[in-house]
Amino acid sequence: MSTLPPDDNDAPDSLYQDRWTVPAGDAGQSGADEPMLPEVQPPSAGFIVQLFLVPAVIVMVIVAVYVLFGRLASGEADWRQLVTDVRSENTHVRWRSALTLAQVLQDDALRKEKGQHLASTPEVATALTEVLTQLLKKTTPSEEEAQQTDYMLKAVGLLDVPEVAVPVLLTAAEGSRDREIRKQALNSLAVICGRAFVDRKTPIQMPELTSRIIEISKESELLSRHQAAYILGTLTAPEAVDRLTAMLEDSDQMTQVNAAVGLARQNSTLGIPVLERLFGQASKWVLDPSAVKNDEQATQHFERVMLVTNGMLAIQNLSPQLDAATRARLLNLVQQCADQARDISVERQWVSTKAALSAP
Numbered sequence: 001m002s003t004l005p006p007d008d009n010d011a012p013d014s015l016y017q018d019r020w021t022v023p024a025g026d027a028g029q030s031g032a033d034e035p036m037l038p039e040v041q042p043p044s045a046g047f048i049v050q051l052f053l054v055p056a057v058i059v060m061v062i063v064a065v066y067v068l069f070g071r072l073a074s075g076e077a078d079w080r081q082l083v084t085d086v087r088s089e090n091t092h093v094r095w096r097s098a099l100t101l102a103q104v105l106q107d108d109a110l111r112k113e114k115g116q117h118l119a120s121t122p123e124v125a126t127a128l129t130e131v132l133t134q135l136l137k138k139t140t141p142s143e144e145e146a147q148q149t150d151y152m153l154k155a156v157g158l159l160d161v162p163e164v165a166v167p168v169l170l171t172a173a174e175g176s177r178d179r180e181i182r183k184q185a186l187n188s189l190a191v192i193c194g195r196a197f198v199d200r201k202t203p204i205q206m207p208e209l210t211s212r213i214i215e216i217s218k219e220s221e222l223l224s225r226h227q228a229a230y231i232l233g234t235l236t237a238p239e240a241v242d243r244l245t246a247m248l249e250d251s252d253q254m255t256q257v258n259a260a261v262g263l264a265r266q267n268s269t270l271g272i273p274v275l276e277r278l279f280g281q282a283s284k285w286v287l288d289p290s291a292v293k294n295d296e297q298a299t300q301h302f303e304r305v306m307l308v309t310n311g312m313l314a315i316q317n318l319s320p321q322l323d324a325a326t327r328a329r330l331l332n333l334v335q336q337c338a339d340q341a342r343d344i345s346v347e348r349q350w351v352s353t354k355a356a357l358s359a360p
Helices: 024-030 045-074 079-085 091-114 122-136 143-156 162-172 179-199 207-216 222-232 238-247 253-265 272-282 295-321 324-340 344-358
Strands: none
Touching: 079 091, 079 122, 091 122, 091 143, 122 143, 122 162, 143 162, 143 179, 162 179, 162 207, 179 207, 179 222, 207 222, 207 238, 222 238, 222 253, 238 253, 253 272, 253 295, 272 295, 272 324, 295 324, 295 344, 324 344
C-alpha cells in the first residue's frame, strides 16, 4: 500500500523556520533556566555615526596636528631661535636644533625665489659650521656622531657663504680624515663651487681653496682626482686652468674627461682630443640598462653614461667656437655612440648635441 506525502497543511511550522531559531512556543522545552535570546534590532542612525564618523574626525585631527608640526619643523620654524639654540650647552638641544635648522635650510632652498634665502645668511652658515667643526674634533666618534658628521657635511654643502663654509670643508677634506668624510666634504665643495660658477656667475676666488684642490688632484686615490677635476673646472684662477690642462694626460680616463669638461666649462677647447677619444671608444660600449646583470655592471654602466652625457654637454658648450671640420668630425663620432645606446639619458643628450653641432 502506497504512502501519500503529507499535505502542506500538515507540515510542522518548524520546517520553515531558521534551524538556529528556537520557536517561541518551545522555549520551555530546553529547560527553565536557559534564557531566551534577545531580539535582533537593526542599527540606529546614531550608532552608525559613532561607528564611522567619529573615528574619521579623530583621524583628521591627528593628520592636521601632524601637518602643523611638520610645517613648523621643516619650513616655518623661527631660524633665528634655532641659531640661538644651536649654541645651547645642552647636547640634545644643540643637535636637535642643528638638525631642524638644516631641514629648514633645505626646504627654503626648494622654495627658490619665494624662500627666505637662508643659504646666503651668515648667521645660519656660522651656526651650522660651528656644529660641524665640533664634530670634526672627535678623534674617535661614535656611530651616531659619524652619522651626524655626514649629515652636517651635506647641510653645509647647501650654504652659499663660501668664506664661512669652505674653510671647514677643507678641514674635513684633509688627507688624515676618514675616506667617507673626505668624499662627502669634496662633494659639498663641488656643489658650493658649482652653484657659484653656474647659477650666480661669480666663481669663488679663494687662493687656499685653489691650492688645496690642486694638491688633492695629484693624489693616487681616483675618486679624489675625479672630484678635484670637477671643482677645478669651476675655479678661474690661472693655476686651476693649468692643472686641468695637465690632468688631460692623467692615466685615468674619467679624470681626463672631467678635466676636459672642466676646461670646456671655461670655454677652453684644449680638451677636444680627449672627448674625441672618448666617443671613439664609447661607440663600442653597450649602453643598455637592460643588459646590466650585477652590481659591478651597474656601476660601470652608470660611470660610462655619465662620461658620455658630460662629454656631450662639453661639446655643446664649445660648438660655437669649433670650425666646420671639427664639428663634422665630432658629429660623426657622437652619432656612432648614440646609435648603439639604449639609455634614455644618452638619447636625450644626443638630441641637443646634434642640434648644436648641426647649427649653421
